[in-house]
Amino acid sequence: MKLKDLIQNVQDARLHFLATTSPLTDEQVIFKPSSENWCITEIVEHMVWAELGGINGIWKAIAGIKNKQPVWMGEAIHQGLSIEQIIQKTWREKEIVPENAKPSWGGPIDYWRASLLNNQNLLQLLSSALEGLNPEIVIYPHIISGPLNVYQRLEFLRFHLERHQKQIENIKAHPDFPQS
Known part of the structure; x- marks a missing residue:
């Protein structure tokens, strides 16, 4: 995929994520299914x-390469893998x-x-x-x-939005979720 397409995928995921957070009442946005869950x-x-943090990291990596001081100089161990494959390999x-x-x-949800x-x-x-850099390096x-x-980072942003969208959908489906 091209950079432009990946950025668009993040935007689409962000808008879908935000759609699950609105319209909700003040009581609904602070509801926690348990003390271990976030509202x-x-x-x-x-x-x-x-x-x-992730976006700043991309910008730091770009600046590092342009200044001949890359922030990463190890082996690209996930080369050619999708973010889903990487998550499966590395996350519990x-x-x-x-x-x-x-x-x-x-603070209020509208601010966030x-x-x-x-x-x-x-x-x-x-x-x-x-411009002038290969996003894979x-x-x-x-x-x-x-x-x-960069490609994997952008895939991660999309993945992360989708993951937490499901978490919000689960909260909203909880039997004790306040009715509007």
Whole structure:
């Protein structure tokens, strides 16, 4: 797939994800099926932080290559694999969320929804930032999966949105989910 197509896939996944978060009442967005689960607002906040970390990593990798100081110089162990194959190889059933991606600020869901939408602008600018570079050699390691190139990072953003969309759908299907 081309870079433009992958960026569009992320945008489509983001819009589908956000559609599951609206319209909901204040009571619905803070509902937790158990004390171990995040509420919908916390999931959206997590998505903002996780995406910012991944997108910033791509930009750091681009700058590193352009400045002849790449952030990754190891073996591209996942070369040619889809993100689903990489996740299957590297993730456990329930992963521990890195500290920088945990929901911690709080605040209204509308703020987090707007923030998540704004992340797309950072992706749109990638095409020009990558001008003259092969996206397959621009690598920034994922905290769990290891070295991912730009294509795999973009696939991960789509995958991650879809994964957490299902989590929100499960919360909404919970028998104790508040009715509007």
